[in-house]
Amino acid sequence: MQERRARWAKTLGVSAVEVDAALAEAGLTIADAERLSEQVVGVHGLPLGLVVGLPLDGAAHVVPMAIEEPSVVAAANHGAKMARAAQNVGFRSTSMGGVMTAQIHLQNAGEVLTAADESQVREAADASVPNLVARGGGARDLRVRRLAPDLVCVELDVDCQEAMGANLTDTVAEAVAPVLAKVLGGEVVMAILTNLCAGRRTRVELAVPEAAVGGAHVASRIALASRIAALDPARACTHNKGVLNGIEAVAVATGNDWRAVSAGAHAWAASTGAYQPLATWTHADETLYGVLELPLALGVVGGARRLHRAAALAARPLTRRVLEAEATAVGLACNLAALRALVDEGIQRGHMKLAKRGQP
Ligand code: MEV
Numbered sequence: 001m002q003e004r005r006a007r008w009a010k011t012l013g014v015s016a017v018e019v020d021a022a023l024a025e026a027g028l029t030i031a032d033a034e035r036l037s038e039q040v041v042g043v044h045g046l047p048l049g050l051v052v053g054l055p056l057d058g059a060a061h062v063v064p065m066a067i068e069e070p071s072v073v074a075a076a077n078h079g080a081k082m083a084r085a086a087q088n089v090g091f092r093s094t095s096m097g098g099v100m101t102a103q104i105h106l107q108n109a110g111e112v113l114t115a116a117d118e119s120q121v122r123e124a125a126d127a128s129v130p131n132l133v134a135r136g137g138g139a140r141d142l143r144v145r146r147l148a149p150d151l152v153c154v155e156l157d158v159d160c161q162e163a164m165g166a167n168l169t170d171t172v173a174e175a176v177a178p179v180l181a182k183v184l185g186g187e188v189v190m191a192i193l194t195n196l197c198a199g200r201r202t203r204v205e206l207a208v209p210e211a212a213v214g215g216a217h218v219a220s221r222i223a224l225a226s227r228i229a230a231l232d233p234a235r236a237c238t239h240n241k242g243v244l245n246g247i248e249a250v251a252v253a254t255g256n257d258w259r260a261v262s263a264g265a266h267a268w269a270a271s272t273g274a275y276q277p278l279a280t281w282t283h284a285d286e287t288l289y290g291v292l293e294l295p296l297a298l299g300v301v302g303g304a305r306r307l308h309r310a311a312a313l314a315a316r317p318l319t320r321r322v323l324e325a326e327a328t329a330v331g332l333a334c335n336l337a338a339l340r341a342l343v344d345e346g347i348q349r350g351h352m353k354l355a356k357r358g359q360p
Pocket of ligand 1: 069238239240241242243245335338339342347
């Protein structure tokens with residue numbers, strides 16, 4: 001444990017003493033827990049583990065995961081190990097930037113916004129988040145959709161820069177709602193962000209030599225498992241659960257809203273009308289190709305991290321963009337390891353060996 005902590009401290013650029021202090025009392029003192037939430041009776045602990053040597057965009061990353069299921073941290077590390085065989089960069093990430101979307105639903109309203117209306121809405125939006133505007137963020141695209149003869153939805157994109165952005169987007173939504181009611185008529189029903197933040201997607205790709213996953217036969221069966229998930233929503237659900245095992249454990253470790261992550265991921269998976277696998281695999285030219293893309297809003301400052309010392313430490317050296325890329329790469333690593341086990345020896349052998357660890 002001490003060796004692992006020392007290695008993590010080095011990655012984080014802090015002393016081992018600082019790591020020990022942040023992780024004391026499960027990373028959250030009872031006094032801080034009382035400040036963080038309501039009706040508090042204690043602090044609920046989870047094991048905090050590490051993915052070591054995750055190859056991402058040409059560098060080796062150490063990524064924390066908070067999760068009770070032992071096989072998930074093992075799967076992430078196994079996936080990272082297989083990905084290290086992808087010579088050049090390992091996982092390769094691309095990101096759309098920090099845009100969230102505010103939704104304002106109105107009843108009995110019009111749907112035509114003039115240029116003057118639009119600038120009034122944007123002005124109200126920017127005036128509600130002056131610090132964000134000073135940092136280069138603020139109101140962006142504006143769309144109006146008619147949902148039903150009596151219902152309209154106005155969507156306003158908000159560039160949240162380095163923030164996770166939920167609070168900022170909710171603030172903007174509430175600030176522009178009365179302006180919209182004035183220019184479109186009708187009545188505001190509600191104003192809040194959407195967790196389907198389609199303008200804030202992270203994509204991670206991996207091209208791994210088939211030999212690294214057990215040879216041509218196993219690689220083609222991993223691609224077959226991906227095809228099955230695309231044909232069968234019940235299998236896609238479990239396939240995506242394996243992806244989210246990794247992403248949500250990183251979200252929890254870094255003090256992020258993992259419910260927002262899962263809501264956005266499942267809505268994205270169903271966005272074509274048929275529930276689809278988030279991660280897909282193909283096999284060609286002696287190489288296994290994997291892609292995972294999903295909406296993902298994580299933060300590295302503020303929020304629970306103000307009081308949760310372990311989460312603040314875990315998120316400390318990162319930018320939002322790097323954390324989102326790391327979490328997505330861990331999700332693809334977990335999926336690769338799960339499929340590798342499923343199409344070969346079966347999940348129970350390795351999984352159950354680990355699951356039995358905690359039993360008396
Ligand atoms: C278990 O936590 C996750 C798996 O079920 C994922 C999958 O089936 O792909 C093993």
